[in-house]
Amino acid sequence: MTDDASIHVAGLEKAFGRTAVLRGVDLDVTAGTVYALLGPNGAGKTTMVRILSTLIPPDAGRAKVAGFDVVREADRVRGAISLTGQYAAVDELLTGEENLVMMGRLGGLGRAGARTRAHELLDRFGLGGAARRRVATYSGGMRRRLDLAAGLVTRPTVLFLDEPTTGLDPRSRQEMWAAVTELTREGVTVLLTTQYLEEADRLADRIAVIDGGRVVAEGTPDELKRGAPGECVELRFATEDDYRQAAAVLAGAGVHPAPEELLLTVDADGSVGQIKSLLDRLDRHDAVIDRLVLRKPTLDDVFLTLTGHQTQPEEIHR
Incomplete structure (x- = not known):
């Protein structure tokens, strides 16, 4: 484990019944960077995120997040992370402000502190004008930005984003990308799974290509593309x-x-x-x-070379 690693994974294994999903995965994620997990359906990306966020235990190997062991120190890991899934997990019957205040209270903030933090995040994500509107009236892009804001109420040091822009229009996707980039400038570490190769190319400092439960390639986007035919x-x-x-x-x-x-x-x-x-x-x-x-070669060429097929949204959804 390197001194500046915010996420450290060594020999991670996980099986469901007789199906091995992770087969000895190793990776290190430097603090304050975006690290993308790419791979076909069933490669193990979502399982990896679930283990790192303490939702399920590994069968073998070890993992640390923010310096804490995901098994022995699960409570401390949960206190340092936030997880945003593929669909906005916000209450449509509440306003945007009420959603964030509720998250702040659940996270241990006092009434005044929760309200101050809610207003700060609503303004930051361009939702100040819709703060007192019910979320049911929000567009898809607004809901995803609110969901991301909700995950930041307690100031996590590590953020897991599982397919954060699925179903968004191009403008909303660009807005989410800008928000993620700004977070890393503030020192937040982001582990990203995505079905969009352009997204990984645009956001990720490093990428791990996972296939069959193993990391088959790892590096910067440019390093991966240099190793693939396609020029x-x-x-x-x-x-x-x-x-x-x-x-x-x-x-x-x-x-x-x-x-x-x-x-x-x-x-x-x-x-x-x-x-x-x-x-x-x-x-x-x-x-x-x-x-x-x-x-020049694209990340799609990298996928074709490493996994034997083109990347398709339905193939790399998990």
Whole structure:
């Protein structure tokens, strides 16, 4: 365990009946960072979060959160964390203010302290104008922001976010991303599970790819993408004649045609020399390129390489 690790997991195992869900997982999460868990359905992501938040015990291995053992010091772990699930867990019959005041009182704050903290969080998450409206009148994005605010009433040092933007529109998703980024600036550690690769790429300082109950890759988004194939040059043409000419010239050079789009995708190593060679060949045969794009590997390419299939929302929901 490193000195700056806010979450430490070593040899974690968990089975339900004869089904092994976690098979010796190791990971460390640095304090004040966002760490994303990605993996296909049944990979063990949600089970990991449930263990780390003390909802279920591990069968083997050990885990510490905020310096406390999740089994021997479960009460102290609970005092340091907050868990926000896939769906907003707020009372629709109460107002936004009443929800947060209630959470503050349950968390041990006095009446005045709970109300002060509620107003602070409502303003912070852009809900001040709706503080006295019933949550039943809130949009989906407003409910998720209120849910996140509720989890912060007692000032946790570690925040577990399980699919925090599921079902949100793009604008609401951007608002949630901004809120998470701001939390890490304040020193909060965030463990994130998500079905959106863009979300992990945008938010995570480090990512663990879990498959079959094991961590099959771990690193920064850029490190993971550098280790995956998928770099290519996309050549788009304005006319069908130019497209056909280029396809003939580049035949056998790792070309993937898309005639309906007048697009040729060429496997690439990303070097200037290779791109120059392609352009020279096309120029000699008067094939005019309308647009050239060098496409780097994406996290989807990482998934395809490591797990053998594309990521789909329904596949990485848990």
